Amino acid sequence: DIQMTQSPSSLSASVGDRVTITCRASQGIKNDLGWYQQKPGKAPKRLIYAASSLQDGVPSRFGGSESGTEFTLTISSLQPEDFATYYCLQYNSYPLTFGGGTKVEIK
Amino acid sequence: EVHLVESGGGLVQPGGSLRLSCAASGFTFSNYFMSWVRQAPGKGLDWVSLITNSAVTTYYADSVKGRFTISRDDSKSTLYLQMNSLRADDTAVYYCAPYSSTSGFGYWGQGTPVTVSS
Numbered sequence: 001d002i003q004m005t006q007s008p009s010s011l012s013a014s015v016g017d018r019v020t021i022t023c024r025a026s027q028g029i030k031n032d033l034g035w036y037q038q039k040p041g042k043a044p045k046r047l048i049y050a051a052s053s054l055q056d057g058v059p060s061r062f063g064g065s066e067s068g069t070e071f072t073l074t075i076s077s078l079q080p081e082d083f084a085t086y087y088c089l090q091y092n093s094y095p096l097t098f099g100g101g102t103k104v105e106i107k
Numbered sequence: 108e109v110h111l112v113e114s115g116g117g118l119v120q121p122g123g124s125l126r127l128s129c130a131a132s133g134f135t136f137s138n139y140f141m142s143w144v145r146q147a148p149g150k151g152l153d154w155v156s157l158i159t160n161s162a163v164t165t166y167y168a169d170s171v172k173g174r175f176t177i178s179r180d181d182s183k184s185t186l187y188l189q190m191n192s193l194r195a196d197d198t199a200v201y202y203c204a205p206y207s208s209t210s211g212f213g214y215w216g217q218g219t220p221v222t223v224s225s
Contacts, residue, residue, distance in 0.1 A: 034211040043215035091211040094166045096154040
């Protein structure tokens, strides 16, 4: 099974900050990775697919990148509505696996 | 517009059974792989099961293998999850989602809560 190690598990940031979240895959997954945002009591929402493709309707301040087995979600300028929990998902092979999540809180 | 409505959740005793349903609309259901993902209270997302189009193949997380069965009725655009021998650690909100091998899960339902407790 492919393990997705996500870091940090939480972070505190201010509006306007640049935020970076990382997921490391235990083996190669090509670019079969997505990033999801979840707010309390709501279903997850896809932000990025194929490691770096922006979902339609998602603000351009969200970006994804990859380097080997390390994947990064960057929020270039954190907005009030971005305070949420973020998850990565690898869909290269079964079982599909999520990272443990990163909770982004207000500093 | 894609719409997914899960139902069938509730309170069940350990060892009991439940059948979840997910009614889909707004896309050609029969063309898509479909999946269940769950989230225990205060925890992260946990993939449960997937069924290919035409129900050719099914996949399960080790934690539910042998206890849960995924199925679909393309004539009703409905996905099911039969859950048997339920345990306390199956307590979660269960989401259904169409799956793409090139982009993962693009749409999610609102979820249905399952509580396993005596």
